[in-house]
Amino acid sequence: MGYDSLIERVGSFGLFQKRLFVLFFLNGIPNGLLITSIVFLHFVPTHRCKLPFYERQYNQENPSFNYSEGAIPEVDNVKCYNGYDYVSDTGIKSAMMEFDVVCENAWIKPLISSLFFVGIAIGTLSGSISDRFGRRPVFLAFTFIQFFSVFCTSFPPDITTYGVLFVLCGLSQTINFMCAFIIGAEFTTPDRRNFLSISSFVSYSVGYLIGPFFSYFIPNWRWLMRLNGLIGILYIPYQLTLNLNNYFRLIPESPRWLLSNGKRKTAITVLEQVAQMNNCAVNQQEEIETILLTDSSENNLSNKKEDELDVTKDDDTAGNILFRFFGSNSEFKNAYYDHGHFIFLVGIYFGISLSVDTLSGDIFINCFLMGLIEIPGLIAAFMGVKYCSRSYAHSGFMFISGFACLLAALFKNVYPTVTLMFALIGKTANAGVFYIVFVHTAEIVPTNVRHFYMCAGSFAGRVGSVIAPFFGYAVELFGVFAPYLILSGVVLTSALMTLLFLPNTHLKRLPESIAD
Template identity: 30%
Template sequence: SWRRWSRSRAWTAGSTAAMSIAPPSSPRCEAAGAGGSSWAAPACRGGPWGYRSTGAAPPRFGVSAGTLICCETCHADRVLEGGEILFIKRLSNSLSLQWNLVCANDWKGPLSTSLFFVGVLLGSFISGQLSDKFGRKNVLFATLAMQTGFSFIQVFSTSWEMFSVLFVLVGMGQISNYVAAFVLGTEILGKSIRVLFCTLGVCIFYAFGYMLLPLFAFFIRDWRMLLLALTLPGLLCIPLWWVIPESPRWLISQGRFQEAEDIIRKAAKTNGITAPDVILDPSELQDVNSQKQQTYTILDLMKTRNILTITIMSVLLWMIISVGYFGLSLDTPNLHGDVYVNCFLSAVIEVPAYIISWLLLRNLPRRYSMAAALFLGGCVLLFIQLVPSHIRALSILLVMLGKFGITSAFSMVYVYTAELYPTVVRNMGVGASSMASRLGSILSPYFVYLGAYDRFLPYILMGSLTVLSGILTLFLPESYGMPLPDTIDQMLLVKGLEYRPPSSSTRDSKEEEENPEIFKSTAF
């Protein structure tokens, strides 16, 4: 149907323009790219692939009002007898135009996106185990090199198949370094700084990068040059090897106590604090040392009923949130207006979402904060179907509010999940949850494509699932004001629905236990 084309416009947006008239026998299916659901309506007699342009057509297309654009199966005479179609001049060297990802091949564009998320899924599966075995820092920089290297090779792709295979490897590297960096920051920082890092520190810069993407794409129309421009900044991470330390918590869990103590003393010196003579409690070290020979695998996430319940709920929660987040992001080109502006607005709305999530994490219980964000995001998506079709601005506003709520929840779920698992399997737990999230991201393009049958169906499904995930969140244990568990035995002490705000004295003692002065700076 004609919506099928409009929902793949993101793959070719801004890359073509109508320039001249071609005979009806010419296979110019790309002509439909001059139209779009935001300014044209289906009008071709004989097939759903016709568009009659309106006065609202973007000037860069050069299409006058009333021009009929028809295309169905790459042969115009099957659609409009004796008619004419528009010949398209390339304004850029896009992937779609270079490898003819239109008409019978239009399925390849969305598949490439799904293959990237397949790589992210595979990376989520192995990154946790690699990081728990070889260390957070080593895996972080190894996968950074992997992402940057394969992205650079991708610039020289000679076929769609080569590009897609490399996209899988890029996805594996991308999520692996993201999870390793997130867990490293979670373990090396004190509680107050940790929340700041996990929300504003990580997510705000992610949003800034998201905002730069449509800006780069607007000015760099050649896909190879665009990819190169997005790849080279990875080289700036090389000097960080000499700045970022290994996680002391991971070193302790591996029985490497002296290395952990050296890092802590270096932090104390950097912060101008005199470290105590005894930093690590010998009794706790003995407990950790008794477990250090044990090898932990993904099966340990199902070892006890407590951890198994948390793992199942986390997997479902991450998957649903991912469907909503990536579904709304991929649906941005289908909104009314300029695709670049809409993409930019979709990124901008994430900034206040991250700020609000940070404030909620600092002052309110985790599960109630997450549930509120999910209820907001899900309910506004369900309301979209009630908006009259001519009030497009209100529909866009509700979509952005839905993106705001789901983005806030996405930011909080990283912190929440990391706090629920003990140190010995924390990276594995976050990695498994992230793996479930990637299953959601793989499915998200197909949620968007359901709009070909009913334009409200994607919002109804995503909204309903998001509300259900908000209810699910209420059954998770509370971690607000609690120290991070280090061992599986400590995990057994975690209660379910019970939440007791710690008293000031208890909270101060826990803050002192987990957050000594030497950890109160990010200047490692």
Template identity: 30%
Template sequence: MSDYDEATAFLGDWGPFQLTIFFLLSASTIPNGFNGMSVMFLAATPEHRCLVPDSANLSQAWRNVSIPLEERDGQRLQSRCWRYRLDILSNYSARGLIPGVHVNVSDIQKEKCRDGWHYARDLYHSTVVTQWDIVCDNDWKGPLTTSLFFAGVLTGSFISGQLSDSFGRKKILFATMAVQTGFSIIQVFSTSWEMFAILFLIVGMGQISNYVAAFILGSEILGKSARIIFSTLGICIFFAIGYMILPLFAYFIRDWRTLLMALTLPGLLCIPLWWFIPESPQWLISQGRIEEAEAIIRRAAKQNKVSAPAVIFKAAELDENKQRQSRRHTILDLLKTHNIRVITILTIMFWLIVSIGYFGVSLNTPNLHGDPFLNCFLLAVIEVPSYIIAWQLLGHVPRRYAMCGTMLLGGIVLLLIQLVPQSLNILSTILVMVGKFGITAAFSMAYVYTAELYPTVIRNMGVGIGSMSSRVGSVISPYFVYLGAYNRILPYILMGSLTVTMGLLVLFFPETFGRALPETMDQTQNIKCLCCKKKSPKKFQETLEELKNGSILITTKL
């Protein structure tokens, strides 16, 4: 809203008021870093094997061979889901037979884990998986737990914008904080996996709604230069701070209920922010509450120690601005013309794939070799330079090349992991970090680039359809991680291939760097396809008329 920016220019860009809003709203996203990735530790799957009860009356020799061996990641390891039939082993043990001498153990019949499982306790004392035995035949519940959280994120992204438009940015920000914190506390006392999963879905709805409300509120309150830094660095880096603190909590707290409570309680610290963060003046103006909007701006001027004009917002100018924006567009406009239709398809593909790569790499941390707490911390730390590099690329490098370069960097590095010997665990971790660096940089630039591709009249819908595709990708990503439990490198091969492919397809997008934003549908740039440019129906008709009038000479070269 250019009139608003002009009317509030007297406040300056970086006074005490703007700094307060910048840091408080950014800090409010730290719990999002907790909740967004906490499932890695809450629902981690430790090493496990079938429980052999003491009542089986087996000699130590037969107890040692009661679990069959199976091939996993090139190694012979104890089976997670099968054991030899205990009644047969007990019979052999009672008869004094020796395994491997009198009996070929591999010929004995197998059975599933009828008495539960024995879980390794070296990393986790308890998780959601060990609490309700979400392994073997029930292991599908693991990725579904994560997918339900992201399904809540998808649902919340649909409703958060409408709610904040209807009830105000500030009210929805704090209401969704309450949902995220309150339902997480209830989740601590879950009595079944079903209860935990349903509550996790609701927490996901609050998590994204809180994040979006903070993003919108900051973008509308802050001035133009502060708004750019807030949108690209502020909330992103504070999210990464929450992400970095997560493995520290998880390292010292190995019980899932205690860990979840510890991650939830900091959300209560956001309650005092209600008295420091104002409502969005732009939203108040859109609701006709100009006096309230002026009161907020005058308090900001007093805080910045500048003088406010007698009349800040002129009603006539505001009415004129509303009339210019009165024409409504629908989601069908995203498919109206050939160029916009192709841009929309490519946008959906890009957001889907970059989201799968980002969340897939992040959630696959437990499947990496080495300490999962250290690996998670390193993957969180790498996001900070990634956001800073993305910010610099947006200011100096053409968009297509910046996006293509970061996607190819992330994808190629992930593909190289399969070539690293298992003995070089540190090299594998470094490659994953570099891959995460590239994908995160591309992800952080996606909002800006998508907004520049679409004309003003459908820009919000264009960004919205991209964001929705991102949520779908996050719902799918846990199943890539699920494959990692069976083959360590398969998730990286799939994510790397998709990321490289999308990195090349980005080159077909129009270039927006240094160009004015399109205002109307007709100003949308042409797609850089290898095929012939599609002529508009109007141009085609003009060509036919020229042919009829003989104004075009057609020559054929034999």
């Protein structure tokens, strides 16, 4: 189609795209950092009720308590009225410890984590915002909201306020991430799209990787969240417009979105500046205009959208779009099937991530390994997407993840270290599938509704992330066998269905409209 040939003309992977790669790489690090922080924010060590009479025996020669207070007349469980003592050699002072979210209140811990993912789910439903108002303004606005909300999370006086702020953190992080991913995909051609898009995922893993170091040196949860929020100061340049010959933004609006919304002149201006930065021999506006006019598909793209395809029309609601998606185009069905099994993928990914404290070994080392192991998984997924059928790569990584979880369940009671190893393998494969799913879905749906459908479809997967925090809670209650066995079963089933039904989009151009 015309847009991809035009991008090739102005440079499909020149200095501009490389700079965009670096910017989005840096943008994704705080997202992974926040997920890792949850493990330490919600860490609950061994604990017991405070015993006032025991605390008063600081002078062993002159104890100031009655020995009758230590008598145990009955063994019924009673509520702790004097707080809790926490026994841990990690030095962590978590939010759950400060708010005493233990014993009869233990269910609040997974609930608070779920609220973060509720925010993510709400964020996925906001996908039409960038389809309507543009990728760049939405990306910048929610980048600011993300860091501001994270910083505010360090000040709540009670667990309720803490949970509400967590919802806002999840919402802003998701919209930020999705916009960055889509801008990267729309600024390059199919053969380079894979490389540019993976920057968001590798940076997430890097953030996950460095999170344990932050938590180790800043064990107080309030100061940890303040640091995570203040990191946003480093991203102020993203908001700026710089003067380089002509005005040029660090992150400009997507020309593909501009053309889809009839903003031809602005799109040409951006493309001119991309060509200039990439040192491509394009005779400025005249040549770009010629390319657009001579390509009928791009010419249609730059015209006003037909009424039946215009997602901004009052009578073209999300429900109507969904109806057309399911009723008239098999690719729409594929996009939503692609996310139908995403619920299991997301559930197992965050289930393993947030239950790292239930595995044997040091929590800091385990969390570091969970982040480190994602990078080879993403590299393998990158190679799989580059050289293999999307459906083969997709299902292959899911099969590996499912079998790894199954083996982790089988060895838990015999070899805890082996269980950790298989949990890491499962996490590696899940990281790869996460990347493949986003690439696959972005290549199925058309430009004018791409963000909307990626977000709306991803919402189904967020059901899995909302349930995921209760996975670790279930492990604590019932042991690791049953939860891991159930997860492995549904992932293996989903892998088989992916292999059988999802289409291959390897090296195919992005569709511009529903008709494509």
